[in-house]
Each structure stands twice: as C-alpha cells, then as structure tokens.
Amino acid sequence: MPETLARDDVHELKFRDPVKARALTAAIERVLDEIGRDRVSVMHVCGSHEQSIAKFGLRSALPRRLSVIMGPGCPVCVTDMPEVDEAVALALDGKVVATYGDMLKVPGTAMSLAEAEAQGGRVEVVYSASQAIDLARGTDDEVVFFASGFETTAVATAAVVLEEDMPANFSVLSAHKYIPPVMEIVAEMPGTNVEGFLAAGHAATITGSAIFERFVERHGIPVVVAGFEPLDILAGLLKLVELIRDGSAAVANTFPRCVTAEGNLVAQERLWRVFRATGGNWRGIAHVPNGNLRLRDEFAGVDARRRFAIDLTPLWGHAPTTLLQSCICGDIMAGVAAPTDCDLFGKECLPGNPVGACMVSNEGTCKIWHQYGGHPEL
Amino acid sequence: MCLGVPGKVVSVEGxxxxxDFFGVRRETRLDVIDEPVGPGxxxxxxxxxxxxxxxxxxxxETLSLYELLLREAGGDMMADDVRGEIEAARGAARQEAARA
Known part of the structure; x- marks a missing residue:
C-alpha cells in the first residue's frame, strides 16, 4: 500500500497547497498585466484537464481576462456518426461488439449502440482491449472491439493486435483519433482566437513533448504540456501566458515527472507498426487530415472494416432526430461555443438522457459542466 | 480516459x-513500457x-491527486475514471491463486 496523506492535508481544500495556488494565480495575473489586453484565450485538449479545472473550481480562481477553453479533447465525442453506425450495423448483424462504456450512448445516424442492444444487438462493455480479447477467447462468435480513444489508448489496441495467440474470431473497428493534427485545424478556425495550447500530460507520456515542435513552427503559438493536479494546471497556464507575453512560439514541458521530450519509444513503435494516420471527419468539427488512426494493410485480417461487408444503408434511411440536429457539440468542441450557449443544455439534454455526444462521455465538456456546476467565471 | 493511474509493482512474471492500486491488486501488461520494472x-x-x-x-507528488479522488463516492467523474482505470487491469485472482 502506498502511504496515504493525513486526511487533514486535503480536507475541504480546493487546492492541496492553497499558498502555492495563490502564488501561481498572482503570477498569472502579473503576466496578464504585462500583456495588457483584456482577453487572452488558451485551449486545452483533454477531458481530464477539464474535469480537474471544473472540479477544483480553477476558472473562478483565475483572472477573468484569461479564457481557458476546452477544445476537441474528448475522443468519444469526436467519434463520427458513420463510425458509430458501423458498430451498430455489426451488433445488429449478430457480431459481439465490445467497447468502452462511454461509447454506448453516443448517437449514430439512426441509433446508438445502447439502442441497438435494446433491439437485440450484441454489445459488451469492456475497460480494456485485453478484456475484449478475453471475451473472444470465451466464445466462437465474432467479437469486434470498437476501439475509441486518442493515441495513448490506441497503444493498448496496438499491443493486443500484436499478440501472437490472438483468437481468430477477434477483430478491431478503429475509431482511434490522433490529436496533433486537430490542433492545427482548431488553431486556424475563425472565431477561436487561441493563442496557446495546454497539452495533456498522460498522452504526452507516450508521444513526448517534442511532437508539438512542428505545430509550434507552423502556427507560431506556444504549447505547454501539463499534468492534472490543480497546481500542475496552474503551473502550465503560467508558463503558457509567459510564452504568449514573450511572443515565444515554443514547446515547454511543465510535467517532467511523467513526460520526456522523446516520449515512450517502445509504445510509439507499437502504435505506428499497427496504425497509420489517415484523414477523416471528427464529429461536428471538420475533416481532419491525418486525424484518424486506421489499421495498416498488414493487419487487414484483424480489421473489421475489411473482414466484414458492413452495410450501412439500412441505417441511413433515418434522419437524425430534430433535437440532435439542434445540438451544438461541434461548436463546443471547436471552442467557439460553451455548453451554456446551447438551448438544450441541462433541459432536453442531460447525462441520463443525452442528446449530443458531449453530454454522453465523462470527458465531454457538457457532461463535465453539468456535473461540476458549470462555469463560475461567466 | 486520458488519466492514467499509478500503482506499485508487487511482482513481475514475463x-x-x-x-497494487491503492489496495486493489490487478495485473498490468508490460509490453509497451520503455524500461525494466521490478517489485517496489x-x-x-x-x-x-x-x-x-x-x-x-x-x-x-504523483499519488496525492488519486488519494484525494478515491475518497470521493461514486458519481464523481474523475473518481469514476480512476476506478475505471483500475478495472481495466485484469483481475489478479489467477496469478495470486497460482502463487498460493
């Protein structure tokens, strides 16, 4: 057992160390004074960052002039409708579709996987790719792992695809996404005015912080890798506003305890041996060149898209519901709207009965704001 | 889903x-880690x-956020994500039974 902190150390504290938190927010305030503008906008791209920001009330502690926006940091939310449709079609066709729990209620064109299950489709929730393989070992039926997540999670999928004794009835329907290219898209979107990015610490554990060098070069805005503790996030934001003040388009790593410049090379080798980056739509955002991770040709036999003739036409006779058509998830993920700008938020659209993907996933901006009480700075 | 969870290695087999994740023992795979690990x-x-x-x-420093989160009841999404990450590791019953 790891030694535990005395309960009083953290009792009722928004911050583990309020003195440090105040020093960091004061330093951010000073840098904003030096920048001298009444609005500086930065974006993070990670559901866990948003959870921590909302849970620990960081926005109310930060100067109002600093706008911290969540971008497309929820891999479940950006899974495109036709990708969900493929999983739904396979489930309705008698395949066992194994997927992460967050994927169940994500809307497809005609229905979600949960609705497909209610119609007799076969859907199993797993916490890991290994559990999906275990499912396949326990049955003769075809088991399709509907795999979502960014590159960090895709590494685990790659590792099971590379297993030597993979059961013949196992395949992968990849909805994995690759974060660096979408940062390029969002940085150029009119209306976002993002002046810097906070990158997710644990994703960068694998990719390394140097992966953002190319982005910084091309777009001329800084990227800071930060951890998830409230103090880690404040330290990351301080570094980011300092770089903005100095006009320095650089990559900085404020999470060295988990992230190195080169990252985890073993994991990267597995990732790129199994996957290639290819263009595809991210729900509500745009076509993202190199934004989708798909299985390489060598693994065609494990690729559900190539193993099965997936027929989507029966699903495409239905239009999405009127409610879904007024969902603004895409604008929220692009950072040009907030959940509170949506007419459905907290009314027709609730975690128990979500309309859009951002209210489905624990990493979706809408669900996070709904759970942790919204956006105190506004 | 992008919040990993720290744990202490009890033993390694291949x-x-x-x-040990805060008192819960699970099996974790080592295929993608980039340096050797051992007990402790x-x-x-x-x-x-x-x-x-x-x-x-x-x-x-790395453990403290998790210790705080794991005191939360169910329904807190950060705490649930951490518990989900622990669930993602395979049950250790098989390995512990083999050891007994």
Missing amino acids: QVALV DYVLNHVGFAIRKIPAEDIR
Whole structure:
C-alpha cells in the first residue's frame, strides 16, 4: 500500500497547497498585466484537464481576462456518426461488439449502440482491449472491439493486435483519433482566437513533448504540456501566458515527472507498426487530415472494416432526430461555443438522457459542466 | 480516459506485473513500457498497460491527486475514471491463486 496523506492535508481544500495556488494565480495575473489586453484565450485538449479545472473550481480562481477553453479533447465525442453506425450495423448483424462504456450512448445516424442492444444487438462493455480479447477467447462468435480513444489508448489496441495467440474470431473497428493534427485545424478556425495550447500530460507520456515542435513552427503559438493536479494546471497556464507575453512560439514541458521530450519509444513503435494516420471527419468539427488512426494493410485480417461487408444503408434511411440536429457539440468542441450557449443544455439534454455526444462521455465538456456546476467565471 | 493511474509493482512474471492500486491488486501488461520494472517500482497505467515508470522522487507528488479522488463516492467523474482505470487491469485472482 502506498502511504496515504493525513486526511487533514486535503480536507475541504480546493487546492492541496492553497499558498502555492495563490502564488501561481498572482503570477498569472502579473503576466496578464504585462500583456495588457483584456482577453487572452488558451485551449486545452483533454477531458481530464477539464474535469480537474471544473472540479477544483480553477476558472473562478483565475483572472477573468484569461479564457481557458476546452477544445476537441474528448475522443468519444469526436467519434463520427458513420463510425458509430458501423458498430451498430455489426451488433445488429449478430457480431459481439465490445467497447468502452462511454461509447454506448453516443448517437449514430439512426441509433446508438445502447439502442441497438435494446433491439437485440450484441454489445459488451469492456475497460480494456485485453478484456475484449478475453471475451473472444470465451466464445466462437465474432467479437469486434470498437476501439475509441486518442493515441495513448490506441497503444493498448496496438499491443493486443500484436499478440501472437490472438483468437481468430477477434477483430478491431478503429475509431482511434490522433490529436496533433486537430490542433492545427482548431488553431486556424475563425472565431477561436487561441493563442496557446495546454497539452495533456498522460498522452504526452507516450508521444513526448517534442511532437508539438512542428505545430509550434507552423502556427507560431506556444504549447505547454501539463499534468492534472490543480497546481500542475496552474503551473502550465503560467508558463503558457509567459510564452504568449514573450511572443515565444515554443514547446515547454511543465510535467517532467511523467513526460520526456522523446516520449515512450517502445509504445510509439507499437502504435505506428499497427496504425497509420489517415484523414477523416471528427464529429461536428471538420475533416481532419491525418486525424484518424486506421489499421495498416498488414493487419487487414484483424480489421473489421475489411473482414466484414458492413452495410450501412439500412441505417441511413433515418434522419437524425430534430433535437440532435439542434445540438451544438461541434461548436463546443471547436471552442467557439460553451455548453451554456446551447438551448438544450441541462433541459432536453442531460447525462441520463443525452442528446449530443458531449453530454454522453465523462470527458465531454457538457457532461463535465453539468456535473461540476458549470462555469463560475461567466 | 486520458488519466492514467499509478500503482506499485508487487511482482513481475514475463510481460505481466501484479500491481497494487491503492489496495486493489490487478495485473498490468508490460509490453509497451520503455524500461525494466521490478517489485517496489511505481508505474503509470492506462487501459491495462503500464506506460511509464514513475521516477522515485516523484512518487509522492504523483499519488496525492488519486488519494484525494478515491475518497470521493461514486458519481464523481474523475473518481469514476480512476476506478475505471483500475478495472481495466485484469483481475489478479489467477496469478495470486497460482502463487498460493
């Protein structure tokens, strides 16, 4: 057992160390004074960052002039409708579709996987790719792992695809996404005015912080890798506003305890041996060149898209519901709207009965704001 | 889903480690970690795989957020994500039974 902190150390504290938190927010305030503008906008791209920001009330502690926006940091939310449709079609066709729990209620064109299950489709929730393989070992039926997540999670999928004794009835329907290219898209979107990015610490554990060098070069805005503790996030934001003040388009790593410049090379080798980056739509955002991770040709036999003739036409006779058509998830993920700008938020659209993907996933901006009480700075 | 969870390695057998996650023992795979780990090391785990050995001097700082979160009741999404990450590691019953 790891030694535990005395309960009083953290009792009722928004911050583990309020003195440090105040020093960091004061330093951010000073840098904003030096920048001298009444609005500086930065974006993070990670559901866990948003959870921590909302849970620990960081926005109310930060100067109002600093706008911290969540971008497309929820891999479940950006899974495109036709990708969900493929999983739904396979489930309705008698395949066992194994997927992460967050994927169940994500809307497809005609229905979600949960609705497909209610119609007799076969859907199993797993916490890991290994559990999906275990499912396949326990049955003769075809088991399709509907795999979502960014590159960090895709590494685990790659590792099971590379297993030597993979059961013949196992395949992968990849909805994995690759974060660096979408940062390029969002940085150029009119209306976002993002002046810097906070990158997710644990994703960068694998990719390394140097992966953002190319982005910084091309777009001329800084990227800071930060951890998830409230103090880690404040330290990351301080570094980011300092770089903005100095006009320095650089990559900085404020999470060295988990992230190195080169990252985890073993994991990267597995990732790129199994996957290639290819263009595809991210729900509500745009076509993202190199934004989708798909299985390489060598693994065609494990690729559900190539193993099965997936027929989507029966699903495409239905239009999405009127409610879904007024969902603004895409604008929220692009950072040009907030959940509170949506007419459905907290009314027709609730975690128990979500309309859009951002209210489905624990990493979706809408669900996070709904759970942790919204956006105190506004 | 992008918040890994730290745990302490209890034992290693080939590419699988038995890891103690705040009192819950689970199996974690070692195929994608980039340095050797042994009993007593702390590793950061994501969806059933160890992705990083946590440097000894950073362990305490790394654990504190999780200790705070795991005191939360169900329904807190950060706490649920951490519990989900622990669930992602395979049940250790098989390995422990083999050992007994």
